[in-house]
Amino acid sequence: xxxxxxxxxxxxxxxxxxxxxxxxxxxxxxxxxxxxxxxxxxxxxxxxxxxxxxxxxxxxxxxxxxxxxxxxxxxxxxxxxxxxxxxxxxxxxxxxxxxxxxxxxxxxxxxxxxxxxxxxxxxxxxxxxxxxxxxxxxxxxxxxxxxxxxxxxxxxxx
Numbered sequence: 001x002x003x004x005x006x007x008x009x010x011x012x013x014x015x016x017x018x019x020x021x022x023x024x025x026x027x028x029x030x031x032x033x034x035x036x037x038x039x040x041x042x043x044x045x046x047x048x049x050x051x052x053x054x055x056x057x058x059x060x061x062x063x064x065x066x067x068x069x070x071x072x073x074x075x076x077x078x079x080x081x082x083x084x085x086x087x088x089x090x091x092x093x094x095x096x097x098x099x100x101x102x103x104x105x106x107x108x109x110x111x112x113x114x115x116x117x118x119x120x121x122x123x124x125x126x127x128x129x130x131x132x133x134x135x136x137x138x139x140x141x142x143x144x145x146x147x148x149x150x151x152x153x154x155x156x157x158x
Contacts, residue, residue, distance in 0.1 A: 001093060004086040007048055007063050011146065012106070012115040013098040014045045016065055018090045039090065043067040043082065046115040061086045066115075098142045105129055106138045 006016060019040035025032040043065025051061045062085050070078040084090065098104070098118060103125040105117040116134060119125035125139050 001091070002086070003063055003084050003088040003090065003092055004061075006045065006092045006094070007061050007086050010045050010063075010094050011097060011142070012045055012048070012113070013102070013104055013118040013142070014094050015042060015096040016045050016063075017042045017093045017095050018065070018084070020090055041065075041067055041082075042095065044115070044118070046081070047083075047112065049083070050111050059085075064114075100142055100144050102142045104140045104142070105134075106140055107134050108136050108138055 010016065022036060022039070024040070025036055027033060045063060046066045047064035049062040049064065052059045062083050064081055064083045067080040067082060069076045069080070084092075101121065103119045103122050104115055105119065105125050105128060107114045107116050116132070116137070117125065117128050119128055122139065122141065129137060129139075
């Protein structure tokens with residue numbers, strides 16, 4: 001599936017696999033392996049950026065995947081995120097969708113909605129939010145209607 005399909009159909013919090021279908025090179029080819037890893041991976045969908053039109057430039061819609069955090073002790077030092085335009089040549093696949101009852105902690109600003117955390121319950125989301133204060137946040141529960149619409153419309157993860 002294309003990045004455009006992910007943008008239109010995948011809910012925030014979904015686990016997305018992406019790649020170019022090229023075979024993984026052997027570990028001894030470090031530069032080729034690094035290039036391959038830059039085009040193949042897995043991440044959680046945390047942001048859908050709408051297209052932008054300005055007087056001097058325009059940009060297509062995009063998706064952002066959170067691939068992981070590097071930490072020392074309990075302090076996150078680096079967060080790895082990759083943003084892909086909807087016209088990316090990579091192949092994307094939904095591996096897992098958020099389960100019914102999970103709660104998204106979202107930050108809303110301008111035209112953007114960003115997933116900050118995906119919690120197992122409302123209590124866990126409120127606890128996370130108390131420990132990580134952000135402004136302009138909203139809690140959104142994953143409902144049976146949302147999951148049911150995915151099944152009816154043929155968007156269930158395969």
